[in-house]
Amino acid sequence: MTHLEFCCFEVEAKAKDFAILQLKNQPAGAWSVYIVRCADGSLYTGVAKDVERRLGQHNAGTAARYTRSRLPVALEYQEAQPSQSAALKRELAIKAFSRKAKEALIQSVN
Numbered sequence: 001m002t003h004l005e006f007c008c009f010e011v012e013a014k015a016k017d018f019a020i021l022q023l024k025n026q027p028a029g030a031w032s033v034y035i036v037r038c039a040d041g042s043l044y045t046g047v048a049k050d051v052e053r054r055l056g057q058h059n060a061g062t063a064a065r066y067t068r069s070r071l072p073v074a075l076e077y078q079e080a081q082p083s084q085s086a087a088l089k090r091e092l093a094i095k096a097f098s099r100k101a102k103e104a105l106i107q108s109v110n
Contacts, residue, residue: 030049031048031049031080031082031084031086031087032048032049032079032080032081033045033078033079033081033087034055034077035077035078035106036058037073037076038066038067038070038071040070042070044064044067044070044073045095045102046063046064047081047087047091051075055075058071058073059071059072077106
């Protein structure tokens with residue numbers, strides 16, 4: 001007897017076939033948690049699939065409301081995660097860190 005694994009997706013999209021292919025072909029580790037330093041010195045933590053694109057959105061003022069009034073922002077830290085769920089959980093954990101702990105995390109990669 002062999003063991004078969006099945007994966008099911010329920011997708012509501014205008015281009016369902018295309019959406020399913022994108023989900024299927026999504027590489028592992030495609031999500032990242034990142035920390036940016038705002039012009040006022042504050043730190044913002046977020047998640048994205050394409051951190052460079054998201055950084056551009058932040059600096060264009062079209063991303064998070066928090067960073068919109070604190071431009072420009074600079075990338076300080078980036079950490080790959082295996083899934084969106086893992087990235088969101090890690091983001092929440094980092095957001096709960098004290099300022100000192102966030103600075104230590106940033107320094108750990110510099």
